[in-house]
Amino acid sequence: MKRPLITALIIAGTISLFGCEQTEPSKPIVVEKPTPIVSAPVVQTPKSTARAGRVTYELHCAGCHAAGLGHAATMKLKLARAEDMAVLVQRTDLTSAYISHIVRDGLLEMPPFRPTDINDEELESLAQYMIEQGKAYKQQDTNNE
Amino acid sequence: MNKPLPQGINLEQFNGAIAEIIKIIGDEFVFTDDIKELRSYRDPYNTTRDEDFAPSAAVAPKTLEQIQQILAVVNQYKIPVWTISTGKNFAYGGAAPRKPGYIVLDLKRMNRIIEVNEKHGYAVVEPGVSYYDLYNYIQEKGYKLWIDCAAPAWGGIVGNTSDHGAGYTPYGDHLLMQCGMQVVLADGTVVETGVAGDSKASSLYKYGQGPWVDGLFTQSNFGVITRMGIWLMPEPPGYTPFMVTLPHEQDLELITDLAQPLKLNMVIPNAATTVDLLWEAAMSHTKAQYYTGKGPMPDSARKKLGADLGLGVWNFYAAVYGPPPIMKNNMDLIRDTFSKIPGAEFHYDDTRKGTPGWDYRVELMRGKPNMTEFSLLNWVGGGGHINFSPISAVDGKDSYRQFDMIRKRAHEFGFDYIGEFLVGWRDQHHIFMLMFDRMNAEEKKRAHDLFDVLIDDAANHGYGEYRTHLSFMDKIADSYGWNDSALLKTQHKIKDELDPNGILSPGKMGIWPKRMRDDS
Numbered sequence: 266m267k268r269p270l271i272t273a274l275i276i277a278g279t280i281s282l283f284g285c286e287q288t289e290p291s292k293p294i295v296v297e298k299p300t301p302i303v304s305a306p307v308v309q310t311p312k313s314t315a316r317a318g319r320v321t322y323e324l325h326c327a328g329c330h331a332a333g334l335g336h337a338a339t340m341k342l343k344l345a346r347a348e349d350m351a352v353l354v355q356r357t358d359l360t361s362a363y364i365s366h367i368v369r370d371g372l373l374e375m376p377p378f379r380p381t382d383i384n385d386e387e388l389e390s391l392a393q394y395m396i397e398q399g400k401a402y403k404q405q406d407t408n409n410e
Numbered sequence: 411m412n413k414p415l416p417q418g419i420n421l422e423q424f425n426g427a428i429a430e431i432i433k434i435i436g437d438e439f440v441f442t443d444d445i446k447e448l449r450s451y452r453d454p455y456n457t458t459r460d461e462d463f464a465p466s467a468a469v470a471p472k473t474l475e476q477i478q479q480i481l482a483v484v485n486q487y488k489i490p491v492w493t494i495s496t497g498k499n500f501a502y503g504g505a506a507p508r509k510p511g512y513i514v515l516d517l518k519r520m521n522r523i524i525e526v527n528e529k530h531g532y533a534v535v536e537p538g539v540s541y542y543d544l545y546n547y548i549q550e551k552g553y554k555l556w557i558d559c560a561a562p563a564w565g566g567i568v569g570n571t572s573d574h575g576a577g578y579t580p581y582g583d584h585l586l587m588q589c590g591m592q593v594v595l596a597d598g599t600v601v602e603t604g605v606a607g608d609s610k611a612s613s614l615y616k617y618g619q620g621p622w623v624d625g626l627f628t629q630s631n632f633g634v635i636t637r638m639g640i641w642l643m644p645e646p647p648g649y650t651p652f653m654v655t656l657p658h659e660q661d662l663e664l665i666t667d668l669a670q671p672l673k674l675n676m677v678i679p680n681a682a683t684t685v686d687l688l689w690e691a692a693m694s695h696t697k698a699q700y701y702t703g704k705g706p707m708p709d710s711a712r713k714k715l716g717a718d719l720g721l722g723v724w725n726f727y728a729a730v731y732g733p734p735p736i737m738k739n740n741m742d743l744i745r746d747t748f749s750k751i752p753g754a755e756f757h758y759d760d761t762r763k764g765t766p767g768w769d770y771r772v773e774l775m776r777g778k779p780n781m782t783e784f785s786l787l788n789w790v791g792g793g794g795h796i797n798f799s800p801i802s803a804v805d806g807k808d809s810y811r812q813f814d815m816i817r818k819r820a821h822e823f824g825f826d827y828i829g830e831f832l833v834g835w836r837d838q839h840h841i842f843m844l845m846f847d848r849m850n851a852e853e854k855k856r857a858h859d860l861f862d863v864l865i866d867d868a869a870n871h872g873y874g875e876y877r878t879h880l881s882f883m884d885k886i887a888d889s890y891g892w893n894d895s896a897l898l899k900t901q902h903k904i905k906d907e908l909d910p911n912g913i914l915s916p917g918k919m920g921i922w923p924k925r926m927r928d929d930s
């Protein structure tokens with residue numbers, strides 16, 4: 266049999282390939298932008314049982330909704346809506362009521378979340394967190410212009 | 411829609427039971443509102459009506475004692491409860507019960523990581539611990555251990571292992587890596603398996619003494635698992651993931667036969683995957699970007715898609731682990747082996763990094779949870795999906811025959827074949843992701859019919875499925891009907907003995923309690 270052309274990198278001499286993707290400490294999935302003082306919203310302190318909005322976001326939302334490639338919902342929203350609608354924490358059109366409704370009801374590809382995944386209190390702080398993030402993003406965008 | 415109620419139970423009895431459960435766990439953790447609370451306990455993606463799997467309530471205990479007390483109540487009323495852990499069993503039914511009216515026993519709040527042992531490489535967790543939770547905990551503590559996760563990060567150790575799930579590191583066969591469990595039986599008895607008592611080896615030796623019963627509590631309805639030991643892989647000194655793209659459909663045969671000895675001899679130690687073009691493409695693209703017509707994507711569009719994305723008709727993923735000299739040795743062997751396939755191309759991190767399809771596999775093969783695979787739901791849009799999952803041998807002809815059987819039927823019914831073979835040690839899980847628009851009733855029905863036919867086709871070819879959706883549990887149990895259904899009859903005998911009132915997850919994998927057996 267003719268030896269096929271293999272575009273493999275020859276391993277010897279490319280030892281640097283080994284060990285790629287070694288475990289690095291877990292990075293936060295969302296790169297938090299500093300919140301400018303002017304738009305700093307009042308953060309509701311969740312009760313002791315409720316996790317802060319950011320934690321809930323990272324645990325339940327960021328996997329599909331974070332910025333960048335490899336996030337199913339971000340990809341979908343970009344195609345179905347628009348580039349600037351793709352990342353939820355960069356939007357300013359989301360209201361707490363709307364976020365809560367979608368979380369509990371699901372939407373097309375997205376399943377609803379159970380009250381044991383995210384309880385009502387956590388949902389409220391999640392919505393607040395997402396809205397704050399959107400505002401902060403917008404503010405920074407404006408500052409950068 | 412009328413309030414779904416458990417079979418044979420009237421509203422008054424139901425309310426009575428709920429009132430008693432509220433006394434045990436508090437109002438806050440008993441959910442009965444069909445619209446506001448219980449939508450999340452139905453399967454949003456199924457192929458039939460929403461109400462086919464609508465529970466009457468969901469209850470979420472926090473402790474073992476609360477579970478015992480809840481079981482005492484439902485035993486008294488003879489109300490079925492359906493146990494879930496992280497409850498993300500999408501493609502197989504999500505958090506939903508087998509029949510309308512059951513009460514879902516949601517263990518998500520039992521989420522303690524009881525132990526992580528770095529020296530011996532294991533964790534003991536409660537049912538509510540998700541892959542994200544365990545991964546984050548290990549990172550925080552800086553333990554040099556890897557978890558093995560299923561593709562969806564929000565799933566969890568207990569739920570996934572209970573349903574015989576699989577992941578992608580060398581520890582990919584989850585039940586194989588499970589060691590010791592705590593189970594509550596229907597009568598409230600708590601059983602612990604593994605080595606007795608507080609032995610240091612209780613999470614190290616699976617079999618204790620006497621018959622190994624752990625398996626009885628998986629894919630079953632014989633008990634409620636409340637704790638599980640799971641082995642964790644020590645972080646290796648090196649990791650080299652790779653992908654081999656293959657240009658022809660028939661290459662499935664070649665790659666499978668060539669991979670088989672490498673897997674059997676552990677040259678490739680991890681759960682490898684042979685992934686079809688569309689699955690790969692769906693990680694970054696949708697069907698409509700390449701084809702807007704009806705039915706399966708035609709070859710011309712597939713060719714363009716493959717060329718644009720640098721993908722093969724099949725794409726084989728695996729990795730080598732260990733100190734660099736060992737990785738080099740194994741990689742040389744692997745490269746020499748797969749180089750026999752004309753047109754095969756090897757790919758590594760240096761050129762593929764940044765491609766979603768590559769990136770998420772690289773994470774999964776080292777146990778880093780992510781959600782990228784849910785991009786599959788974008789392929790046709792509308793999110794509906796159900797998995798047809800037959801087992802095949804790691805054998806070229808067998809794989810191709812199975813692929814061809816499914817692909818032909820899928821096309822006949824107007825759907826794409828989107829699939830992967832998860833190459834285990836000696837078997838393959840062949841996963842056909844049947845994607846459809848869940849808002850389109852006609853398409854849903856067609857998907858259902860296709861699935862139904864596939865079970866018959868598979869049975870006729872001598873294939874069995876490893877797991878299935880709620881809708882098809884009875885039919886698949888029937889397909890294991892050798893010798894006058896001796897297997898199912900045995901399972902039913904155990905069921906009757908352990909759960910005489912038939913309260914635990916009736917119908918799971920076709921196992922029904924006596925009182926529901928006739929009308930199931």
Ligand SMILES: Cc1cc2nc3c(=O)[nH]c(=O)nc-3n(C[C@H](O)[C@H](O)[C@H](O)COP(=O)(O)OP(=O)(O)OC[C@H]3O[C@@H](n4cnc5c(N)ncnc54)[C@H](O)[C@@H]3O)c2cc1C
Pocket residue numbers: 493494495496497498499500501502504505517537559560561562564565566567568569570571572573574575576577627629630633634635636783784786795915918
């Ligand atoms: C895009 C996509 C990719 C997927 N990839 C994978 C994959 O790579 N590997 C894989 O294995 N699956 C995969 N799945 C299927 C499924 O989503 C996962 O297996 C998921 O981990 C199951 O959900 P869970 O872990 O939350 O388990 P749960 O939903 O909590 O449990 C699953 C089932 O196990 C039983 N069970 C749960 N808890 C208990 C208990 N305490 N006692 C007794 N019985 C119990 C119940 O019958 C329950 O329905 C995928 C699905 C989709 C849609």
